[in-house]
Amino acid sequence: MKILIVDGETFLAELVKLALEADGHACFAVSGLEAASELLRSVRIDLVSLDLAVGGRDPLVWLEDATLSHPWLHGRVVLLTDRVLEHDEAARLLACGAQVIPKPFTLHQMREAVRAINPAGRAPSPPSPGRSELEA
Numbered sequence: 671m672k673i674l675i676v677d678g679e680t681f682l683a684e685l686v687k688l689a690l691e692a693d694g695h696a697c698f699a700v701s702g703l704e705a706a707s708e709l710l711r712s713v714r715i716d717l718v719s720l721d722l723a724v725g726g727r728d729p730l731v732w733l734e735d736a737t738l739s740h741p742w743l744h745g746r747v748v749l750l751t752d753r754v755l756e757h758d759e760a761a762r763l764l765a766c767g768a769q770v771i772p773k774p775f776t777l778h779q780m781r782e783a784v785r786a787i788n789p790a791g792r793a794p795s796p797p798s799p800g801r802s803e804l805e806a
Contacts, residue, residue: 671784672713678721686780689781707736710736716746719780722753733763746767748784749770750771751773771783
């Protein structure tokens, strides 16, 4: 599975990347939403791990746009946060199918979240007919 890790804390992103790669996943770690958007345009990502505290554009708006542009990501997002979500934020995350892992978190929690989204190595949805992986 191809996993995009978006976290402004480079050390944490690399730690998560190493753990998930050890589980057999191909991981891409980026520190900002612009880089994440670029990667989504060029690689068919199967799961996104997004830190709500990443700087720049509003991460919830980015997530909503990403799941609209790439509908197969709906339900395939893990959101990391160290704060209590407001009711409207929680509703927006629910609409994107995102699950929340509170910070601080353990690598075990992250691995379990990935397994829950991709049980038994289930293949993600195939790209739309007539589109290559890079276009999808």
